[in-house]
Amino acid sequence: MFGLENASGVEGAALVVGVVLVEAILLYAGYGLLERVFGPSVVGALRGR
Numbered sequence: 816m817f818g819l820e821n822a823s824g825v826e827g828a829a830l831v832v833g834v835v836l837v838e839a840i841l842l843y844a845g846y847g848l849l850e851r852v853f854g855p856s857v858v859g860a861l862r863g864r
Contacts, residue, residue, distance in 0.1 A: 822830045
């Protein structure tokens, strides 16, 4: 997707680690936002409110 298959050596490893770190941060923030927005209504529905 990003052309990471051509990355090699130390620079390639650093690039892959950086991309994975950015992806993890974005997913953490995205899921946190979803939980904040939809969490109370889901918990209320599960509790029957």
